[in-house]
Amino acid sequence: MAEPVEKPTEEPLNRWGGWKAPTYLKRGSGSQDLRLVAGSAVLGLVVAVGAVLAAGPWDSGQRKAERDLAAVQERAGGAHHQGEASDTPAPAPSAPPVLTALGDTAGHSAAAGKNALAAALAPLLDSPALGSVRTAVVVDVATGEQVYADGATTPMTPASTVKIATAAAALSALGPHHRIATTVRLSPDSRTVTLAGGGDPTLDEAALRSLAADTARSLRADGAGAVRLTYDTSRYSGPAVHPIGRNENIARVSALMADEGRLDGSTRGPAPRTDDPAGDAARTFAELLDEAGVETRSGPTPxxxxxxxxxxxxxxxxxxxxxxxxxxxxxxNDIAEALARQTALKAGEPASFAGGRRAVTARLKALGLPTAGARLADGSGLDRADKVTATLLAGLLALAADPDHPELRPVLTGLPVAGFSGTLGDRYTATSRGTGLIRAKTGTLTGVNSLAGTAVDAKGRLLAFAFLASGTTSPDEAEAALDTLAAALTGAAG
Structure with missing residues (x-):
């Protein structure tokens, strides 16, 4: 039985019947940038993956190996020259040896290419493994053209692929260099110290130890004696428990927590969570203050x-x-919910589920994206009330590659690499089709599976895609079907 879906309002259509992407993807230096992105995905993975695994996937918002590779390619003659623009993007400078093996289709007309893509994707999208309702959109990132669509404007439950929207909104609102502050404040009479949470779920014991040491130095300089310790979580409002209820996939949402409220020492995935993340963080801080030589009169109080x-x-x-x-x-999930609340605070909204929903939606509209039918009930995608279209997700990914929106680039660099990292690390192997050519965000709830990201095709084009399925009965089979769809975009699927 198909899920009921909301009727979206009309959006501007391009000549293929899909959403008309904004004209932010220009020929010239922009397309060259995209060829460099594609090239790093094709050839750079052999070098880049080793660097990523060695140094960690995060480098202040850019994957270091890819950035270095792009710089090398530019020095090797990758700069755009007047008169080189064409209607069809050329293969990435680094790609020809790889693309020859995949089968170069550069001689095909645009219409023939679209027909071939439809012929490849349509039967795969009809797989019973993808449940009762499935939608798909593929966008040529260099042109913004929707080259394939099926159910493009049908609102679907996106599961964790909604994190793409949350991330883009936060980056657009706050910028990639924004940092969340946790502070310690001293009352005017020097008798009360307050640990004030700013909403950083990645706060850990090392950070609390540093705060305690700095606090102790300041109190000694002031000649302060014993102090009362309080903790302030007022930066966030609304319910702390996610609408799904208590769950090992997410802690109580609080402006003050340490290690995402995890109780087992883990850093990712499901874990037992504390019922009092703020109180636990404050008690740890109290112990560290004592070690630093600051006497507290009693246990911390809110x-x-x-x-x-x-x-x-x-x-x-x-x-x-x-x-x-x-x-x-x-x-x-914990970071995603924090991103939504930081976006809400920037917009002057309450830092709550409702405030985050309004702020993120407003940001996406301000970016010129099609939000018809969308409902962003949370930042993480755990809420089944979330609804987005494949058009919105694919459009977000294309926008993140826009040379005029460098602040959104971490949306692309954060996507798991097929067969190598994150939630795609065990979904492809080194010999699987599409390995290394696909970067995508996964989404899984009971009966819901999704995949949205980018793929490099056999012509070196960078394609943004979103595949959403509901009514699935086997997560493993649904994931395999989605992976096959994405692999087909690379030109490697037979």
């Missing part, structure tokens, strides 16, 4: 920061770009 209090210690999170990449690579 409270608001005193009027006129001054900041005596500050910890800044990793840059937002790195948080986005971590959220996408590991499908981190």
């Amino acid at each position: 409270g608001r920061t005193a009027a006129g209090a001054r900041t005596v210690a500050t910890h800044l999170s990793a840059p937002l770009s790195a948080l986005v990449e971590r959220a996408l690579t590991n499908s981190d």
